[in-house]
Amino acid sequence: MRAMTVLAGALALSATLSAPARAAEKLDTVPRTLVMTAYEPEWNALVHAVQQPTAYQLNGMTYMTGVLEGKPVLLMQSGVSMVNAAMNTQLVIDRFAVKRIVFSGIAGGVDPGLSIGDVIVAENWGQYLEVSFARQTDGGWLPPEKVTTGAPGNWEFMYPRPVRVSNAAQGTQHMFTFAMDPQLLDLARKVAPTVKMERCVAAAATQRAGSELCLPHDPKVVVGGTGVSAGVFADNAKFREYLHAAWKARVLDMESAAVAQVAYANQVPTIVFRSLSDLAGGDREKNMEDTFEHLASVNSAHVVRAFLTALPD
Structure with a gap:
């Protein structure tokens, strides 16, 4: 009898594990542009402009549907860093009708031709710490696997390796970077010259009038090149x-x-707008993110709002 009970339990468990997972119910079925931010300063630069807002809670995070620049949108924070961003991007695709992703946020500048306050719209994005750690030998660094043809060069013992990823259209690929949607990039190029951005950080309440901190240049929008995360x-x-x-x-x-x-795995068109709050080690004395994160968040939001205005739907 005990053996039969164990067998019945095993069969029930097997049936449960082999049954297809049911897709979670959509919380909102209106096709929307997902406007994604990473954290509060980036969210705050946009949330005040959302009309007809409706808030949803998922896993302790707020997802806000509404209208921004006349377009149906969904505004969210991904959370900071890679796992949060990946996890919450998949969650929102599963639970809402996402027709495209538009990311608005701050970043560190790598290209020495760019300055704090500029907004960069990269054509593709790669993961710079998807790497193999090489063994140090008398003859130099020895990676544990063959270096892929076309891989970016190594940083000492760190050798970049591609990500293995699939989608329904392309099958399985090994990729160093993921391309942004070409039509969205073309629209960004048209919008870029039209946007007026901020160059001054307002004086704090404890400072005297006229003591605001201003950039020595007018920020610009640059479309093209590679971004890394x-x-x-x-x-x-x-x-x-x-x-x-x-x-x-x-x-x-x-x-x-x-x-x-x-987004690539789910075949969702995507574009990323990032305004420079610092220079990722190129700042003259100290990292300037704390000083310029608000200005950078606002500048990215300005460009994203102009971009949304220009979208056809």
Whole structure:
């Protein structure tokens, strides 16, 4: 009898495990542009402008549907860093009708031709710490696997390796970077010259009038090049130089490549707008993110709102 009971339990468990998972019910079925931010300053630069807002709670995070610049949108925070970004991108795709992703946020500048306050719209995004750690030998570094043809160059013992990823259209690929949607990039190029951005950080309440901190230049929008991401707050001048040389990187952050990979797997058109709050180790004295994160968040939001205005739907 006991053997029969165990067998019946095993069969029931097998049936449960082999049954197809049911897709979670959509919380909202209106096709919307997902406007994604990573954390509060980026969210705050946009949330005040959302009309007809409705808030949903998932896993302790707020997802807000509404209208922004006349377009149906869904505004969210991904959470900081790669795992949060990937996890919450998949969650929102599963639970809402996401027709495209538009990311608005801040970043560190890698290209020495760019300045704090500029907004960068990279054409593709890669994960710069998807790497093999090489063994040190008398003859130099010895990677544990064959270096892929076309891989970015190594940083000492770290050798970039491609991500293995699939989607329904392309099957399985090995990729160093994920391309942004070409039509969305074309629209960004048209919008870029039209946007007026901020160059001054307002004086704090404790400071005298007229003591605001202003950039020595007018920020610009730049479309093109490569962005890179990793779960690292990067503030190292030599590594910044490496990323620019090996990856041809112009900008780095902690989320965009993760979002881009999930979007690729789900075939969701995506574009990322990032305004520079610091220079990732290229700042003259100290990292300037704390000083310029608000200005950078606002500048990215300005460009994203102009972009939404120009979208056809």
